Amino acid sequence: MLLLCQSANSYCQLVTLVSLGFLAFPTSFFWLALYFQRIWHASALKTAVFLLPMAIMGTIVNIIAGLILHKVSNKLLMLIATAAYTAAFLIESFHKDGISYWALIFPALCLTVVGADLQFNVANVRLLLPFSRCEPLC
Numbered sequence: 237m238l239l240l241c242q243s244a245n246s247y248c249q250l251v252t253l254v255s256l257g258f259l260a261f262p263t264s265f266f267w268l269a270l271y272f273q274r275i276w277h278a279s280a281l282k283t284a285v286f287l288l289p290m291a292i293m294g295t296i297v298n299i300i301a302g303l304i305l306h307k308v309s310n311k312l313l314m315l316i317a318t319a320a321y322t323a324a325f326l327i328e329s330f331h332k333d334g335i336s337y338w339a340l341i342f343p344a345l346c347l348t349v350v351g352a353d354l355q356f357n358v359a360n361v362r363l364l365l366p367f368s369r370c371e372p373l374c
Contacts, residue, residue, distance in 0.1 A: 321351035
């Protein structure tokens with residue numbers, strides 16, 4: 237019974253971290269896109285180009301996560317993901333008008349994706365691991 241409680245506790249912590257991360261991820265994405273269009277007067281195409289590093293970085297992080305997920309501790313990956321989220325939002329909070337895209341926004345975009353993708357991968361593995369030990373129903 238004690239093992240079940242410890243497992244449920246770590247699962248609750250995992251869901252809480254993922255929920256907080258995914259609560260902040262779309263809002264950051266939305267406000268940055270709005271900032272590009274309203275403040276920088278960028279067109280929709282230019283805004284998409286500004287946000288393109290998120291897609292590229294997401295592909296790279298998911299490939300790396302797939303290669304190291306079974307070799308590295310899930311706690312360490314969650315620590316890296318949470319630190320990446322925290323650093324990204326801290327960087328975004330220092331942004332002032334007139335600062336270069338490459339100085340603050342680009343690193344924040346990349347770190348946000350690192351946090352989201354690592355948390356998503358760890359959460360999926362943690363959630364689906366008990367089902368891999370069960371026999372199929374058919």
